[in-house]
Amino acid sequence: MKLSNQTLLPVLAIAIVGGILFTAILTFSSGIAFALGVLCTAFVLPRISSFQPSSTTQDDTTQASKTLYVGNLPYRANENEVKQLFSEHGEVFAVRLMKDKRTGKRRGFGFVVMNSKDADNAIDNLNNKEYGQRTLKVREANEPKTEDSSEM
Structure with missing residues (x-):
């Protein structure tokens, strides 16, 4: 799956938040927590990709x-x-x-x-x-x- 600039920031944000949550809740090391956050993002992202914000300039031209x-x-x-x-x-x-x-x-x-x-x-x-x-x-x-x- 190729990520655009608009998609990359939410992915990183979800991974970081997931890492923080896994560190706080399950007391994993930050590296393992970050990796678990990335894995969770990989499962969540395809389900929320249909909810990407639409750009009004692109909609007007199409x-x-x-x-x-x-x-x-x-x-x-x-x-x-x-x-x-x-x-x-x-x-x-x-x-x-x-x-x-x-x-x-x-x-x-x-x-x-x-x-x-x-x-x-x-x-x-x-x-x-x-x-x-x-x-x-x-x-x-x-x-x-x-x-x-x-x-x-």
Whole structure:
């Protein structure tokens, strides 16, 4: 079992406290008491490892997300404008607008990765909405097709 810095301190603390308790209660030498404290920690730690404190910054970045397809975008729209538009309806993680490989010009569609809680709200509010003199098409993106699924 690999120990992180957050786990190492509680392990040492439990071992030291165990050593002190074994020394006081059972009158062992401090070396033997420390070793018994370490052994007790080895048995207790796996049972309490599920109770590690969670970090709010890690939880915020690992939120569930949904990818939305956005079609019929104006060709002059850029990622920042689309992100701003979708941010009015929830938390946006990423925007990717598709470009033609040869010319580098935008193709009029893209994908927006949003917090899954906010994605349905964005679909409801932005699908068939007028944006840049075009009517947006917004829906949840399909999973990429694999060779096996295209043969069916």
